[in-house]
Amino acid sequence: MEKDITSPWFVYLIRVEQGNALYCGITNDLERRLKQHKSGKGAKWFRGKTIVDMVWSEQVENRSIASKREVQIKALSKKQKEQLIASADRFT
Numbered sequence: 001m002e003k004d005i006t007s008p009w010f011v012y013l014i015r016v017e018q019g020n021a022l023y024c025g026i027t028n029d030l031e032r033r034l035k036q037h038k039s040g041k042g043a044k045w046f047r048g049k050t051i052v053d054m055v056w057s058e059q060v061e062n063r064s065i066a067s068k069r070e071v072q073i074k075a076l077s078k079k080q081k082e083q084l085i086a087s088a089d090r091f092t
Helices: 030-038 063-074 078-086
Strands: 009-016 022-027 051-060
Touching: 009 030, 009 063, 009 078, 022 030, 022 063, 022 078, 030 051, 051 063, 051 078
Parallel strands: none
Antiparallel strands: 009 022, 009 051
16 A cells, blocks of 8 residues: 655664674655665665564655765764664664
8 A cells, every 4th residue: 555645754874793794775655665774675785694583663754865864874884873873762
């Protein structure tokens, strides 16, 4: 079922075991997207990696804002991403 055009979007970080790396993405359904990644139907980046958990998310108003925020987060250093995770509730 399609989400309503006004439904919120999310920017999220997923941690994997390999190198304790973080993946940043956007979605309008956090649970569905995590399941897709875990089942191998998400981003190719996850191939050969073991997902630990979705460790951070931020709700925004629409896809455009989510995409811009994703670019900002991807530009952060690993240390800055870890600080972002530490300074926020798990799901906001």
